[in-house]
Amino acid sequence: GAVVSQHPSWVICKSGTSVKIECRSLDFQATTMFWYRQFPKQSLMLMATSNEGSKATYEQGVEKDKFLINHASLTLSTLTVTSAHPEDSSFYICSARVRDLTSRYEQYFGPGTRLTVT
């Protein structure tokens, strides 16, 4: 099946610094990727939809200037958390949309990145 990787798997940073998280589709091309955030014991919350070659579409309540998304190629999307604060500490998960042989779309998820801001 389609494989999605994320790097790093975990990161610790100091408050006020920026952190970049990479999401890669390893064996397929993805024109659309999604970024989710998940707090402990809670469900996944969609943050934004990333389309290759165009600006990301952010969900209501998600600050686009704080969570910068770049989808410069068909296999890579990046999420940069700018001026991180402790409340940004969370589990960030990306997914890539794949079109199957029946022209139906499926989502494959990455393993997630644990961000801790101190």
Add this chain to the structure above:
Amino acid sequence: LAKTTQPISMDSYEGQEVNITCSHNNIATNDYITWYQQFPSQGPRFIIQGYKTKVTNEVASLFIPADRKSSTLSLPRVSLSDTAVYYCLVGDHYGQNFVFGPGTRLSVLP
């Protein structure tokens, strides 16, 4: 967006069959039903997807009644390693509008 409702938690014992039901009363004509499994600190893993009637793969079965307002994920003979959170999602043909509900936390006991 079609909203889903699932039990918050379920307990089962090893070797038993587990059925998790999801309600999606306002499912649209173009919507598919997809189930994911998530272990702690991991991304969700695709289990099964269906549109109507019954779908079966090597790990689960999905039962969808004619009105499609609910669906049931069936896990045959669960083991301890099936302890996880299970999410039911309803989304359209283009994979848009995938909204995660709170999921069902399944605990399999020895």
